[in-house]
Amino acid sequence: GAVVSQHPSRVICKSGTSVKIECRSLDFQATTMFWYRQFPKQSLMLMATSNEGSKATYEQGVEKDKFLINHASLTLSTLTVTSAHPEDSSFYICSAQDRGTEAFFGQGTRLTVV
Amino acid sequence: RKEVEQDPGPFNVPEGATVAFNCTYSNSASQSFFWYRQDCRKEPKLLMSVYSSGNEDGRFTAQLNRASQYISLLIRDSKLSDSATYLCVVNGNQLGGSNYKLTFGKGTLLTVNP
Numbered sequence: 001g002a003v004v005s006q007h008p009s010r011v012i013c014k015s016g017t018s019v020k021i022e023c024r025s026l027d028f029q030a031t032t033m034f035w036y037r038q039f040p041k042q043s044l045m046l047m048a049t050s051n052e053g054s055k056a057t058y059e060q061g062v063e064k065d066k067f068l069i070n071h072a073s074l075t076l077s078t079l080t081v082t083s084a085h086p087e088d089s090s091f092y093i094c095s096a097q098d099r100g101t102e103a104f105f106g107q108g109t110r111l112t113v114v
Numbered sequence: 115r116k117e118v119e120q121d122p123g124p125f126n127v128p129e130g131a132t133v134a135f136n137c138t139y140s141n142s143a144s145q146s147f148f149w150y151r152q153d154c155r156k157e158p159k160l161l162m163s164v165y166s167s168g169n170e171d172g173r174f175t176a177q178l179n180r181a182s183q184y185i186s187l188l189i190r191d192s193k194l195s196d197s198a199t200y201l202c203v204v205n206g207n208q209l210g211g212s213n214y215k216l217t218f219g220k221g222t223l224l225t226v227n228p
Contacts, residue, residue, distance in 0.1 A: 006157075034216070043201065043220040044158065093157055095216075102148075103203075103216055105157035 003027060004096050006106025013084055013113055020080045021109045023094030029074035030096035034103070035067075038091040050077040050094075084113040117141060120202050123222035131192050135222050137185040137202030145214060146205035147178055149187045151198045152221065158201055161187075192226045199223045 003026040013019050023033055031052045036044040048069055049057040056069035068080040081088055093108040120137045127133050139147075147164040162169065164176040164185050175188040185202055202219035 044218045046215065046217075049215065091155070097214070102160055102163075105159070108155075108157045110155070 004030075004094065004104045004106045006094055006109060008109055009107055010110045011112070013111070015085055015113055016083055018080055018082045019084055019111060020078055021092055021094075021111075023077045023079070023096070023106050025075045025096045025104075028096070030077075031074060033071060033077040033094055033096045035069065035077075035079050036093045036095070038093065038108075044093065047079075050079075052077075081111065084111070086113045089113045117217045118202055118204050118219040120219035121222050122220075123224070125222060125224045126227060127192055127224070128227050129192060129194060131226075132188065132190050133192055133224060134189075135187045135200055135202070135224075137187075137219055139183050139185070139202075139204045139217075141204065141217075142180075142183060144204045147185050148203040148205070148216075149174075149176060149185075150201040150203050150218075152201055153198050158203075158218075161200070189224075192224075194226050194228060197224055197226045 005024045005026055007022045011019055033050040035047045037047050038044045046059050047062045050069045050071040052071045052074050058064045066082055071077040089112050091108050091110050094106040095103045097103050118139050121135055125133055149161040150158040151161045152158040162171050162176050164178045166178050168177045173190045177186045199221040201221045204217050205214040
């Protein structure tokens with residue numbers, strides 16, 4: 001089946017630094033990828049839709065200048081958390097939809113900002 | 115009304131029990147419906163799609179009632195390994211091409227006890 005690979009799986013960074021998370025679709029081309037955030041005991045909340053070759057579409061309340069998304073190729077999208085703060089600590093997950101139906105998720109990145 | 119609303123849970127059941135989860139959705143134009151399973155600190159994985167005619171996969175049965183905008187999941191003869199969070203997912207707004215935005219319920223935590 002389709003596989004989406006996300007890296008890193010875990011990162012600890014200092015407050016004020018930036019962190020880049022990569023999401024790759026390994027055996028299919030994904031013109032659209034999605035980035036979610038999940039706080040403890042909460043559901044996945046869509047942050048933004050990443051579109052290959054164009055600007056990402058952000059959900060209401062998500063700062064586009066803080067969460068930079070780049071979808072430079074059909075198999076790679078990156079999310080950069082800029083000037084991270086402790087409140088940005090969360091589980092970040094990407095997904096891609098093969099042929100628009102079933103969503104395949106990356107393994108997730110657990111970000112801890114200290 | 116929330117876009118996707120699930121039983122709050124948590125559910126604690128003994129092995130062998132039958133457990134049912136319910137979910138309602140607000141967007142009557144929604145196209146596809148799914149149940150995902152998420153283990154602690156892991157990414158969600160597709161459990162099964164939900165069809166209007168109802169569908170069964172082993173011990174799992176999913177039902178959809180479009181008129182009532184209601185989805186259910188029934189687990190029979192529950193196993194210890196069924197312990198997880200079950201997410202009701204609705205495929206909602208079309209983003210263009212063949213891609214749709216998924217909306218997740220908050221999830222219901224199931225613990226199956228020996």
